[in-house]
Amino acid sequence: MANLQPQPLAMTLGDPGGIGPELALKAWQAYQIAGKTASHQGSDMLPFCLLAPARIIAQYAGILGYDVPIIPIRDINETAENFAKGLPVLEITDNGAPVTPGVASASTAAMVIDSITTAVALTRQGVASAVVTNPIQKSALYQAGFSHPGHTEFLAELAGPGTLPVMMLANSKLRVVPMTIHIALSQVQSVLTTDLIIALTRITASDLTRDFGLAKPRIAIAGLNPHAGEDGAMGTEEQTIIAPAIKQLQAEGYNVVGPLPADTMFHEEARAEYDVALCPYHDQALIPVKTLDFHGGVNVTLGLPFVRTSPDHGTALNIAGKGVARVDSLMAALKMAGDMAHNRLSMDIKHD
């Protein structure tokens, strides 16, 4: 019989020049305020361990004047027993590169990447329940030779060949999936295919059922062009690419509608008609979700063999180290990761 008590969450460092270290400290404080201490049994928030050089976290605690004891641990299994005493930090690669709040640098890329790969390895070994990532400064990683556009694509590579990652951003008002992610707008038309839409929709529907408890998710698919093409007068991708995918998905039994005009599908009454909206390109999906609730949003990667969530914001270099960064989105990501891990465990137990 599987153990229903999930393992701790593995939180990554993110860019050490950004707000990630500050948010990790604030998240630990928020847990203490909420009374989530050593015993997490019965709690709906799992304890977490930060994968980072402890010296950097201590540096931020000092700059910010936070009374958060840093507890270096050697094994993630030591997280729960130490969580009431301080923030558990599992040491990762540290080349000693100096860190300045508000400054992202290629010199810290190795530790940023090691934190992610270690979190994934621990989660896949089953000693962590999920990966919760802090934001990375993509430009600094690119300078260091990192070849993936973002976490989403990197995590898919770590998951193994054939993995199709699905980026979903969610808050209490809206869930969205950009069907193309980190590519130039000029490439969207060639990357968006009928087969891609079908594959992304199948993964979205199945993960919303397994991880979010939606028995038959209601899915809306946006058009690419103004007015969803206005019957071909303003573009034909709706007719040649999107509609055939919807027809196929409906034939398979999915509850899918579209292509819908993107400008009118996000108002309150329209949102009540679906559980998730799939959009042809990044900003079409992310503008409404971040506008409706930036601080409550979570970025979750569907389609992976492990759970990964993240706050929906970036590194916010302009406010790093100032103590003003809001921790709400990271807290929402921790909560969602724990809930998803719990749902997967419950599902495994049912199938035992």
Ligand SMILES: NC(=O)c1ccc[n+]([C@@H]2O[C@H](COP(=O)([O-])OP(=O)(O)OC[C@H]3O[C@@H](n4cnc5c(N)ncnc54)[C@H](O)[C@@H]3O)[C@@H](O)[C@H]2O)c1
């Ligand atoms: N998951 C990720 O790793 C992730 C997500 C989004 C962006 N990014 C990266 O972050 C970098 C900066 O991106 P950006 O400037 O477009 O977006 P951003 O989210 O970092 O900042 C946008 C604005 O929101 C504010 N803000 C962000 N988070 C906040 C918080 N928690 N509390 C208060 N204010 C907050 C910032 O100060 C800034 O004014 C880029 O390199 C981008 O690629 C990473």
Ligand SMILES: N[C@H](C(=O)O)[C@H](O)COP(=O)(O)O
């Ligand atoms: N596209 C995301 C956003 O704008 O919020 C962000 O860049 C994060 O992407 P990854 O999780 O793939 O790093």
